[in-house]
Amino acid sequence: MNDYLYNENINLSALITAQPQLLLTLSHFGIPMGFGDKTIAQVCAEHGVDPQFFLLICEVYSNDSYIPSLATIKSTPMQGLVPYLLRSHDYYLNRRLPHIAHHLEKIASMLPSRTGKAIKQFFNAYVEEVREHFVHEETTVYPHISHLLSGNQRDKFKIKDFLASHGNLDDKLSDLVQIIFKYLPGSKNSPSKIEGAGGSMTSSLPGSKNSPSKIEGAGGSMTSSLPGSKNSPSKIEGAGGSMTSSLPGSKSSPSKIEGAGGSMTGDSNDDAIDMIFDILQLSLDLRKHALIEDKILGPYVKLLEKSSQR
Ligand SMILES: [Fe+2]
Ligand SMILES: [Fe+2]
Secondary structure, three states: OOOOOOOOOOEHHHHHHHOHHHHHHHHHHOOOOOOOOOEHHHHHHHHOOOHHHHHHHHHHHHOOOOOOOHHHHHHOOOOOHHHHHHHHHHHHHHHHHHHHHHHHHHHHOOOOHHHHHHHHHHHHHHHHHHHHHHHHHHHHHHHHHHHHHOOOOOOOOOHHHHHHHOOOOOHHHHHHHHHHHHHOOOOOOOHHHHOOOOOEEEEOOOOOOOOOEEEEOOOOOOEEOOOOOOOOEEEEEEOOEEEEEEOOOOOOOOOOOOOOOOOOOHHHHHHHHHHHHHHHHHHHHHHHHHHHHHHHHHHHHHHHHHHHOO
16 A cells, blocks of 8 residues: 555546646656546556556655655556656657757847857757767666566666666756856846956855855856766856856867847747746756656666566
């Protein structure tokens, strides 16, 4: 018996209304809109999703502090787990990130060309990092599960090694949002305001678990050390000072970002709000995706590995 907040007899529409962020999971389950007033059990039956698995994902997704017990992991049918994760990867790479890139293209065109170019470079490097993260999972972790289930374990791969180095993809989106806030035209945090002569400021970006970032005044620099970063530093400069950021996964040579003048009005302002909203929403969804891999996939594969050694 589990201790879930929800059960399969409630309407799916009532669940989504109570926990709107769960709307994002429906496409990952392969459940289309148009479920009317059907219960979770009915919708799951129609789309071949195990209701206990559905509820387990919803629980992890809506409650960050929830850690499923080993008994819950053992008793939940997991056939849907890899398809769920694969659909999520596809959704991020082929829908959400291109959608944000489209917004970013519009916003970048309003900034000084070097600023727009540098922000796009940051974003493109991030997309590459996400792609590499997913390819690694799809070519090592997920096949490992199939090998264990078929009793044909050919690899030396161990899930504990994957979990030990499983990085967060959402921290860098928080960094991107901070950069966009700073460099949008008319921002009070434009570089000239941040960088006073000779002064300095230390900031830790929200949501990031990383070491502190440093922003210094004229003649100084802002250095941001991001966890899991393999990249070369990029340089973002404003009037009289500079910000050096260790951009995640970036293979690009240093770029300079200049402050923008003017201010955003009307449609362009709405575009910026839409884009930031989309980035924050993707960030949340990616964080939940990582929690599902850490709290469900990890213990599940450990159990499989244990039983394969018997
Ligand atoms: Fe993943
Ligand atoms: Fe992952």
